[in-house]
Amino acid sequence: MNAIECKSVCKRYGDFAIDGLDLNLPEGCVLGLVGENGAGKSTLMRMMMGACRADAGEIAVLGKRMTAGSEGCAIKEDIGVVLDESCLPKEMTAAQTGRMMEGIYKNWDGAKFAQLVKAFGLPDKTKLGQYSRGMKMKLAIACALSHNARLLMLDEATSGLDPIVRDEILDILNDFTREETHSVLISSHIVSDLEKICDYIAFMHKGRITLFEEKDALAEKYGVAAVSDARFGAMDKTGVLYAMRAHGAVRLLVLRDLYAGEAQGAGIEDIMLLMTKGEKCA
């Protein structure tokens, strides 16, 4: 079963459009959604979270059709959401947040929340306005993990955090996915984080999914090579997907099976950069 299934999803905001997007997150897996600012990641995630209406297409989350507003409320019991901001009023404390969530989620586990707040070292009587960004994110994660969610969706949750806090958060996500039915969708600009935890990577560019691969297959399938400008003009371009001119050389994103020259395994960042800024060759 897929934890998330998007079929031909469309959404238009002025000049920007997500147009006929298909994407699946297999159950029990971690999917990293990468792409430049304005690629449509947050819009797509908001649609998956039932906080934004799709103009067309279908989104199924945990086997049920996700619709925006009142109708999708039942599915949201099983989804833990962490946004780029904690979105919790700064006047509240962690203890008050727990009591509030208890009144919102039917499956709220107060003991688990208290345990997570303690484990994350969060003061439960300090107002959230005095929390650091890292603490707010940890609290948001504690909330997301305390109502027996089967799917976690994190939208830029690790951006702006120092490497230590990010590493702690990745550990928490790793623990969460030990359960086979638990899945995670995470969008982030910090590709090193995604490289650590993701099973799949989806690359989004201008409202389209331009790449969806198993992370471990990326470096085997895609390579990066650098050639001189002169050589690039004359070479056989079989297997070359994208080329980007920089500093008198041409960087290439290639399919390693087809490319005749030498290429190193591509990382997510290489792929993102070349697909966004490079010229399409094949």
Added chain:
Amino acid sequence: MKGLFRQSAAGLGKTILVYAVAVALFSAMNAGSSVLYFWMAYALMVPVSLMSQDEMAGFDRLCMMMSVKPVAYVLHKFLLAWAMMGVALIGAAVMGAVDDRAPMMLAVSLITSAFALTLMMHTGFHKSRWVYLAAVILQVVVMSAVDSVMTELGLTSPAAMNAAMLAVAVIVSAAAVPMAARLFERRMTA
């Protein structure tokens, strides 16, 4: 909705304090029914301030991603407004500022609050701060105008008229909730 009330209770402290100071100052400077209509008009401040806090934190956005129905979010703000009107009535009664015009004032307050909250749910607080100010001014102006006319003509509000006005106000307020919920949902999920 229990969770939303708990969240509101946590953010209510400063708002209630400002409300209490404002009405105390006004009450000290005035007397009679003008005290009541100030208390009433200012009651809307509480749900509106909480809406503003929610918007600033992005809590309304978060609600749409949690299992909170839009109608629950909207209804709890309306309930807070109604509760504050109750507090205003009780407070003014304690000060001896409640007379037979109180039902008329309550009706005006209910109707203007219903329109103001519906419009603010539609556009969001930060785009329509003026609605709140306009609602407060409108309430005070309407209440004081009716009050002066009745005083000049030596009229008292008959019980039947009071009951009719209150019935209309209750119907308008009750009808405003689903309408505001629909508009809120449309804005948040656009």
